[in-house]
Amino acid sequence: MAARKPTEKTLGESLRERGVSRRGFLKFCAATASMMALPPSMAPAIAAALEKAKRPSVIWLSFQECTGCTESLTRSHAPTLEDLILDVISLDYHHTLQAAAGDAAEHAREQAMAANAGEYLVIVDGSIPGPDSNPGFSTVAGHSNYAMLMETVENAAAVIAVGTCATFGGLPAANPNPTGAMSVMDLVKNKPVINVSGCPPIPMVITGVIAHYLTFGRLPELDAYNRPMAFFGQSIHDRCYRRPFYDKGLFAKTFDDEGARLGWCLYELGCKGPTTYNACATMRWNDGTSWPVEAGHPCLGCSEPKFWDAGGFYNAVSVPTSASGMNVLAAGAAGAVVGGAVAALAKKQTKTAVTHRQPVTVEELEAKL
Amino acid sequence: MSELTLERGLAAFRAEVDGPVAAFFSSCVHCGICAQACPFYLETGDPKYTPILKLEPLRRVWEADFTLWGKIKGLFGLNHKVTDEMLAEWEELLYDSCSMCGRCSMVCPVGNDLALMIRKSREGMVQAGHAPEGLIAASVRAIQTGSPMGLQWKTLAVQINHVQTSSGLEVPVDKEGAEYLVLLSSMEIINFPEYLEAITKIFDHAGVTWTLSTQCFEATNAGIQIGNKDIAAQLVERVVAAAEKLKVPKVISPECGHAFTAIRWEGPNLIGRPYPFKVFHIIEVLDELRAAGRIKTEGMETDRLSMHDPCNLARKSGVIQQQRNLMNLVAENFVELKEHGKFQWCCGAGGGVSSNERAEPLKMAAFKRKKAQIEEVNPERMVTMCATCRTQLEEGLEEFNMEIPVVGLTEMIAEHLVEKN
Numbered sequence: 011m012a013a014r015k016p017t018e019k020t021l022g023e024s025l026r027e028r029g030v031s032r033r034g035f036l037k038f039c040a041a042t043a044s045m046m047a048l049p050p051s052m053a054p055a056i057a058a059a060l061e062k063a064k065r066p067s068v069i070w071l072s073f074q075e076c077t078g079c080t081e082s083l084t085r086s087h088a089p090t091l092e093d094l095i096l097d098v099i100s101l102d103y104h105h106t107l108q109a110a111a112g113d114a115a116e117h118a119r120e121q122a123m124a125a126n127a128g129e130y131l132v133i134v135d136g137s138i139p140g141p142d143s144n145p146g147f148s149t150v151a152g153h154s155n156y157a158m159l160m161e162t163v164e165n166a167a168a169v170i171a172v173g174t175c176a177t178f179g180g181l182p183a184a185n186p187n188p189t190g191a192m193s194v195m196d197l198v199k200n201k202p203v204i205n206v207s208g209c210p211p212i213p214m215v216i217t218g219v220i221a222h223y224l225t226f227g228r229l230p231e232l233d234a235y236n237r238p239m240a241f242f243g244q245s246i247h248d249r250c251y252r253r254p255f256y257d258k259g260l261f262a263k264t265f266d267d268e269g270a271r272l273g274w275c276l277y278e279l280g281c282k283g284p285t286t287y288n289a290c291a292t293m294r295w296n297d298g299t300s301w302p303v304e305a306g307h308p309c310l311g312c313s314e315p316k317f318w319d320a321g322g323f324y325n326a327v328s329v330p331t332s333a334s335g336m337n338v339l340a341a342g343a344a345g346a347v348v349g350g351a352v353a354a355l356a357k358k359q360t361k362t363a364v365t366h367r368q369p370v371t372v373e374e375l376e377a378k379l
Numbered sequence: 380m381s382e383l384t385l386e387r388g389l390a391a392f393r394a395e396v397d398g399p400v401a402a403f404f405s406s407c408v409h410c411g412i413c414a415q416a417c418p419f420y421l422e423t424g425d426p427k428y429t430p431i432l433k434l435e436p437l438r439r440v441w442e443a444d445f446t447l448w449g450k451i452k453g454l455f456g457l458n459h460k461v462t463d464e465m466l467a468e469w470e471e472l473l474y475d476s477c478s479m480c481g482r483c484s485m486v487c488p489v490g491n492d493l494a495l496m497i498r499k500s501r502e503g504m505v506q507a508g509h510a511p512e513g514l515i516a517a518s519v520r521a522i523q524t525g526s527p528m529g530l531q532w533k534t535l536a537v538q539i540n541h542v543q544t545s546s547g548l549e550v551p552v553d554k555e556g557a558e559y560l561v562l563l564s565s566m567e568i569i570n571f572p573e574y575l576e577a578i579t580k581i582f583d584h585a586g587v588t589w590t591l592s593t594q595c596f597e598a599t600n601a602g603i604q605i606g607n608k609d610i611a612a613q614l615v616e617r618v619v620a621a622a623e624k625l626k627v628p629k630v631i632s633p634e635c636g637h638a639f640t641a642i643r644w645e646g647p648n649l650i651g652r653p654y655p656f657k658v659f660h661i662i663e664v665l666d667e668l669r670a671a672g673r674i675k676t677e678g679m680e681t682d683r684l685s686m687h688d689p690c691n692l693a694r695k696s697g698v699i700q701q702q703r704n705l706m707n708l709v710a711e712n713f714v715e716l717k718e719h720g721k722f723q724w725c726c727g728a729g730g731g732v733s734s735n736e737r738a739e740p741l742k743m744a745a746f747k748r749k750k751a752q753i754e755e756v757n758p759e760r761m762v763t764m765c766a767t768c769r770t771q772l773e774e775g776l777e778e779f780n781m782e783i784p785v786v787g788l789t790e791m792i793a794e795h796l797v798e799k800n
Contacts, residue, residue: 050412248402249490257398292490367387367394369609370505372522374383375515378508 021224022061035060042221059225066224067130069120069162070104070274073155074148074182074191075136077171080106083211084340101113102130105150116151119162127165131223133216134194137175137182141197143190159197167203168229170219174312177205177235184318197234202229205236209312214291215241235315237287244284246309249291252276276303280324282311388507392440392461396500403491404441409433412485413493418725418745419476430483430493433472436461436759440533453496466509473500474511477739478729478745479637480678480690481678485721494695497730501606513735515603519571521601521614522564527734528565532593535568542576548583550575553625554590559591560627562598562618562642564635566766574634574766577793578661584796585673589631595621597606598632598665600641603730611641612649622656630658634787636691636729643696654676660692662764666701669708676795685758686788687749687772688723689765697721702764702788709795710762716752724748728771745773754781764788 015163024046039060040053072080084107100108102122103115138155139147145154153161163169171194174180182191196202206215219238220231230238247253255261255275262269262276262326275281285292286309290301302307308324311317413430414420422427442449443458452458481494489555504510506537517527524531539550551557559582567574582589595617602611622630632639643658659667668674686706692698706713717725725744732738753761761776761783763769772785 050410050415083467306631366390367508368381368390370607371381372519372610374381375505375510375610376519377382378510378515379512379519 020061021063021065024065039221039285042218049201055134056221056225060221063224065100066131066220067100067102067126069102069119069122069166070107070133070135071159072105072166073134073138073159073176074189075135075173075175076181077106079135079176079210080104083172083213083216084187112151123162123165129167130165131220132163132166133172134169134176137179137191137193137257138197139189140192147189152292156197159194164199164202166201168204168223169198170204170206170216171195172206172216173211174207174209174317177237178315178317180209181318184316203236204229204238205235207235207313208288209310209317211313212241212289212295214293215289224240233287233363237313241293242313243278246288246289246291246303247281250283250303251291252303256360259262270306276306276308278326279308280326281308282314282317282320282323282327283309284327286311286314288313382504383740385466385507385693386442387787388466388503388505388758389440391436391506392437392500392503393444394442395437395502396445399492400499401441401445401758403493403496404434404438405446407491408489409489412486412488413740415456416486418480418748419478419741422747423476423741423743425609427472428476430477430497431491433469434493434496436466436469436503436576436680437496440503443703460617463507466504466507467788469654470504470509473497473504474514474731475647475741476745477730478690478725478727478732479712480725482690482722482725486501488489498603499605502608502689505605505607507693508581509522510605511731511735511737513737514601514731518601518605518610519605521597521599521775522610524619525595526597527567527599527601528569529566530565532595532596534555535591535596536564538568538572538575541681542579546576548579550579551588551590553593554588556624557586557588557590557625557627558629559580560625560630561591561633562631562638563591563596564599564766565597565631566599566635566636566770567633568596570770571634571766571787573790574787577787577790580714580793580796581665581789583667585668587668587673590625590627590767592621592625594624598642599710601637601643601734603641603736605737608649611645615642615646615649618646619650620641628656629664630654631664632655632660633765634661634769634789636689636767636768640691640695660696660698660764661666662692662701662705663698665789665792666704669704674708674792675797676708677797680791681711682708682759683712683714683757684710684760684762685716685753685756686719687716687726687761687763687768688719689763689768690723690725690729692764693719694721705788705792706762711755714758716756718752724752726768726775727772728767733771735766742771743775746771746778750775750779750781753781758783759784761785762788769778 036053036057039057040050042054043050043056047118054184082323103119108115108118138159141156148155150158171177175182176194179193182189195205203218205242206219218241218294219230230240233239233242252273252275256277260269260274261278262274264270264276265279281303282304291303294301310323311320409559411429417428439459439461443453443502449458469606479494479497483493484491484495487493505609520529521527542550561578565577570730598618602614604606618630632642639660647653665674685704688699689703716723725745726749727742732742761772763772763785764787769785769787776783776785
């Protein structure tokens with residue numbers, strides 16, 4: 011992948027050249043609009059903006075990572091518009107995907123940085139050994155990860171951290187963190203950082219963020235962890251199709267009991283859905299085929315900070331993970347009492363409503379004829 | 380005698396507000412995408428047919444009685460009340476212009492199940508005395524005679540005789556311990572008796588033991604369509620009693636959409652206990668037999684065929700691949716409608732619309748969506764697996780002077796069975 015200036019072609023033209031119909035393109039825009047909770051009337055605006063947008067230059071840096079995030083993005087589902095959008099951004103540097111090697115590859119990165127100074131996007135996957143760590147822990151072409159990151163973001167428009175390693179440190183930063191791994195937002199303070207967490211993250215979220223950036227020229231609304239609200243605004247639990255079983259108190263106790271076979275709630279098997287914010291439950295994986303809970307496994311909470319150190323994957327979330335829990339327990343108990351009272355009130359109301367409902371008889375119906 | 384009143388209706392609306400309903404109403408972002416998914420809105424262009432608006436009575440009850448803001452507004456008398464006049468106006472929106480096809484639920488970006496809430500709203504409408512006459516009459520007949528069309532066993536007995544004479548095979552009746560109890564819909568018995576003949580041939584060919592029950596032959600459930608769980612539960616109980624008496628492990632729902640969702644999904648919740656048997660749609664059974672190599676066919680249909688997926692079967696129950704497997708068995712020139720499977724378009728007649736004579740013009744308007752889909756691929760015949768869809772397709776195509784015959788998939792399979800020596 012040789013370095014190129016953002017080509018003269020617009021995104022619309024490139025897509026058309028690749029055989030993507032106008033209709034397919036508009037469908038993508040409508041899906042993007044609804045994903046980002048924009049009104050459907052925004053779809054044409056998105057289409058117009060994307061049509062005209064010049065392909066942004068993107069430099070993709072991979073540090074302490076497993077390539078799972080790249081796998082997720084490129085192999086998610088056979089060529090779809092998401093992939094094509096990814097394809098037609100000007101991806102000027104990507105360790106795994108570029109053909110160039112050695113000096114030529116590094117040269118491509120430097121050239122892209124110089125040609126698009128102040129305009130290019132940096133995507134990072136993997137965590138970075140911090141400035142105080144041995145720089146030899148992870149290097150590319152003789153540069154430490156830290157040095158390369160700081161040099162590359164210097165003139166970037168924004169940084170998108172992809173995957174839990176880049177966003178929160180992930181596995182490399184898990185206790186005892188031998189390499190002193192840090193996240194992108196720990197290190198980059200003077201540029202906007204968007205976090206797309208998950209191990210790996212959902213591909214549509216990346217393309218959604220890029221589409222949003224191209225459409226509005228600014229980054230989407232973010233939550234406290236710098237994650238796009240549109241995708242990380244709701245907990246897995248609140249959107250889980252097994253939620254009714256939780257509400258009824260029907261839980262699978264083991265992976266092969268009757269409850270598991272009947273598809274009951276996996277809370278007691280350690281599901282982290284209640285504390286995890288991500289879009290798996292609504293967007294699902296593999297072209298909308300399924301997602302972990304649908305496949306019968308509890309959510310691991312992979313898009314949350316410190317998920318590796320949050321106790322066992324198979325411990326229920328209400329089990330305290332550390333011994334310093336007296337205050338937490340007291341607060342929890344108080345909360346439970348208040349919550350319980352509110353819930354009881356609401357329940358009572360529904361119950362009264364149900365008992366006030368009178369069954370309909372066929373005679374009553376007949377009287378209406 | 381007690382009667383159906385607004386107060387009872389409001390109590391029923393309240394009883395239908397549960398966790399999901401509260402979550403749905405509070406998460407609606409007013410995006411209007413549900414309108415774009417509704418054939419009744421799209422083909423009339425009238426914004427009152429926007430699905431979420433159809434739920435306004437239920438939403439008002441929820442807001443006034445279940446939200447803090449609504450209660451505060453109530454103190455100042457600022458709530459919009461649900462009145463008898465309002466419900467009279469909404470009767471058209473909740474019944475005539477909704478086939479409960481569930482396409483709106485599929486596209487809602489925040490995941491609101493609108494079709495479920497329509498079903499729940501109808502509970503309130505029935506109790507308030509605002510259900511359409513056609514559906515009331517069908518419910519009364521279903522309870523009193525066992526069939527929404529007032530059909531009796533003796534009519535079915537005549538059809539059984541015809542089938543036995545023409546096929547030379549026995550139609551088993553009240554056979555205890557058979558593997559399958561076969562249910563039928565009145566519509567099939569009257570309009571499509573070929574169906575009974577087809578399964579008689581197929582089951583004989585595959586060596587399946589089955590039976591009809593004189594105690595209960597009707598699979599359809601008028602209670603589900605009008606939206607009353609008391610009526611619906613009574614009708615489900617009849618099926619359960621018949622299946623228990625004959626000690627069958629499996630029950631087959633016929634080529635009818637709502638009958639399948641009623642007995643397969645709503646049934647156990649309605650009667651409040653699990654079934655001692657499993658429920659299948661006939662298409663699921665046929666595909667299982669095919670996969671097990673128990674259906675041997677010969678010859679192929681050569682003309683250009685396309686297929687209509689019934690909403691209740693494809694979108695609501697996930698039976699999508701089975702009918703395609705069966706089509707591929709006997710059709711060499713099968714072409715899909717552009718939107719099919721879980722995103723198919725409704726024929727316009729389901730959810731009680733076809734039993735509600737007043738809704739005829741709307742039903743035909745909604746059909747235009749299907750018509751456009753059919754014109755797009757221009758088939759020589761249409762195949763489907765729901766008696767209501769089939770009748771609607773036949774009537775609709777005739778209305779628009781399109782000479783495209785409609786056939787049932789089960790019959791088509793039966794025509795290709797390898798003859799026994």
